[in-house]
Amino acid sequence: QTPPMPRDGAESEALVREASFYGIHFFPFPLVFACGGHDGYEHLRAMEVLDVGNQCWRPCRAMGTERTYFGGATLKSQLHIFGGQNLDYKALCELEVYDCLRDQWEAGASLK
Numbered sequence: 001q002t003p004p005m006p007r008d009g010a011e012s013e014a015l016v017r018e019a020s021f022y023g024i025h026f027f028p029f030p031l032v033f034a035c036g037g038h039d040g041y042e043h044l045r046a047m048e049v050l051d052v053g054n055q056c057w058r059p060c061r062a063m064g065t066e067r068t069y070f071g072g073a074t075l076k077s078q079l080h081i082f083g084g085q086n087l088d089y090k091a092l093c094e095l096e097v098y099d100c101l102r103d104q105w106e107a108g109a110s111l112k
Contacts, residue, residue: 022111027096032050033060033072034050034057034060035047035063036063036070043086045064046059046063047059060098061105063098064096064107065106066090067084067092069085070085071084076098077099077101078098078100079100080095083111094107094111095110096108
C-alpha cells in the first residue's frame with residue numbers, strides 16, 4: 001500500500017496532527033540517542049533522545065535489559081541494540097529493537 005500523499009502544507013499538518021492523536025510521531029531532523037552504559041555504580045537500561053528544537057535531552061522508554069559495551073545501528077525508524085554485557089559481566093546475545101515512532105522496545109532475533 002502507498003501512504004497518503006498530502007496535496008499541500010495544510011493537509012500535511014492535518015495528517016501529522018491526526019497521527020499524533022494515535023501516538024504516532026514524525027521527526028523532521030536526525031535523531032541522536034544516548035542509551036545504556038554504566039554510571040559508575042550499575043549498568044543502565046535508560047535511553048534519552050536529543051530534542052534539537054529545545055536543545056535538551058528527553059527520556060524515552062528504557063531498554064528491556066541493562067547493558068554496556070553494546071553495538072547499535074539504525075534502520076528506517078528503528079534503533080537496533082545488540083550484544084554487550086550485563087551486570088554480571090556476562091556477554092549478551094539478545095537484540096532489542098526500538099521503534100522511534102511508537103517509543104516502544106521489542107525483542108529481536110537471538111545472536112546465537
